[in-house]
Amino acid sequence: MDNYINNLTDLISNCPMENTYKMSWCRALVEHSHNDPNQKKIHFDKLSELIFKYYWDQTIFFNLEQGPNIKKRPGIHQIVRNEIQQFIKIYGPKPVNFIRAKNKINIDIKKISTILTHDVSWRFLILDSKTYDIYNYQKGQRHLILKYPELIKEFSRLLFQLINYRWSQKLEDLNNAPRISQKVRGVDRDKVPKRKSLKKFKPFLDIENPNKICFLTDKPIANNELSIDHIIPWSYMYSDDLWNLVYVKKSKNSSMNNRIKKNKIKNKLIKRNTKLLQMLDSKKISSKEVEELRLAIDKDYVQQFWIGYQG
Numbered sequence: 001m002d003n004y005i006n007n008l009t010d011l012i013s014n015c016p017m018e019n020t021y022k023m024s025w026c027r028a029l030v031e032h033s034h035n036d037p038n039q040k041k042i043h044f045d046k047l048s049e050l051i052f053k054y055y056w057d058q059t060i061f062f063n064l065e066q067g068p069n070i071k072k073r074p075g076i077h078q079i080v081r082n083e084i085q086q087f088i089k090i091y092g093p094k095p096v097n098f099i100r101a102k103n104k105i106n107i108d109i110k111k112i113s114t115i116l117t118h119d120v121s122w123r124f125l126i127l128d129s130k131t132y133d134i135y136n137y138q139k140g141q142r143h144l145i146l147k148y149p150e151l152i153k154e155f156s157r158l159l160f161q162l163i164n165y166r167w168s169q170k171l172e173d174l175n176n177a178p179r180i181s182q183k184v185r186g187v188d189r190d191k192v193p194k195r196k197s198l199k200k201f202k203p204f205l206d207i208e209n210p211n212k213i214c215f216l217t218d219k220p221i222a223n224n225e226l227s228i229d230h231i232i233p234w235s236y237m238y239s240d241d242l243w244n245l246v247y248v249k250k251s252k253n254s255s256m257n258n259r260i261k262k263n264k265i266k267n268k269l270i271k272r273n274t275k276l277l278q279m280l281d282s283k284k285i286s287s288k289e290v291e292e293l294r295l296a297i298d299k300d301y302v303q304q305f306w307i308g309y310q311g
Contacts, residue, residue: 004148005155007132012162015127019067019074020174023167024051025120029135030163033149034156034307040149044121044142048112053098055080060087060095061238062183065174075115079108097238099304113142198228201245204289208276215246215272216265225250231269232305242289243273243296244305270302 008026015022028050032042055077058064066077073081083105087096091104122139125132136145146152152159168181177183205228212221215231227250230237237244246269277297280290296302 004134004151005159008134008152008159009162011124011127011132011134012159012166015124017166017170019077020167020170021066021074021076021120022124023163023170024054024076025116025124027054027160027163027167029146030152030156030159031307033146033152037150037153040146042144042146044113044116044144045109047116048109049107051076051116052080052107052112056084056098056101058183060084060097062177064171064177064180064183066171068174075119076112079111083107095238099299099301117142195234196240198240198245201228201240201242201289204242204276204280205245205247207279207283207285208272209247212247214249214252215268216248216252219249221247221249227252231265232302237305241296241301242276242293243301244269246272266302266306273297273302 012023012026017023025047028047029042031050032039032046055066058066059077059080065073067074087101087105091101117140121137121144125134125137133147135147164181164184168184171180171184209215212223212226213219214221215229221227227248228245229248229252230240230244231246232244234240273293274297277290277293280293
């Protein structure tokens with residue numbers, strides 16, 4: 001493994017943590033590199049929205065504390081909690097993940113960036129009196145120059161897993177709650193609605209796939225083996241969405257065990273959604289499901305949720 005990645009994993013594994021800032025910071029760097037590996041100069045405003053997203057999902061679903069003192073919570077976490085309170089007043093108490101709530105909330109990006117400037121950016125690099133050469137940064141600035149974003153992308157899955165593990169360890173110290181590691185990944189079946197029947201999606205899927213070809217194997221499915229499945233797991237999404245549902249053989253469904261599929265499956269789903277929407281529009285079919293599919297394509301939900309599930 002490259003020495004650069006060794007240094008980064010050393011920081012993730014061993015950096016001192018009073019709260020969860022450093023893990024949210026590092027995860028944002030990895031996600032940004034995963035999305036744009038050619039961008040070395042990164043403004044803190046870009047990282048601020050990602051960090052807000054992490055805290056939003058962990059707070060609105062599981063109310064996880066991110067620091068040791070509930071009377072003086074970490075500033076970014078308190079910003080998120082305040083916004084959640086406003087969101088609930090307007091839209092009700094049902095939890096909504098960040099990607100869906102994003103256009104309905106106001107994020108104080110500048111304030112979060114200021115906190116990152118003063119409290120996180122430079123501290124993350126220091127371990128045992130040694131400053132690691134992960135990125136170039138001068139105190140007080142609101143941007144950094146990342147050394148090897150393309151290398152971070154290459155090892156992103158490993159880094160996501162390590163960050164989530166360390167984040168979970170810290171949260172276990174801060175919260176008296178079960179299954180912390182699942183909650184960091186956004187997975188906890190006890191906290192979300194029970195699964196509903198997916199039969200209502202069958203007419204839509206039939207339009208694009210009338211011959212019932214398995215999405216994973218490209219082979220026809222016998223009637224007694226036909227199943228509708230989520231590509232990005234339900235236990236992460238907490239919802240049933242046409243853009244995330246496909247026909248699969250039952251044995252394939254049960255063998256996936258909530259593991260995210262390979263990138264080629266993700267790309268295949270993106271193409272399927274575009275084709276399905278075109279066919280629905282050509283037939284002038286209008287419904288809530290169709291409009292949600294249209295929104296998912298417009299907002300690139302497959303890519304966004306796919307990255308969010310990593311680790």
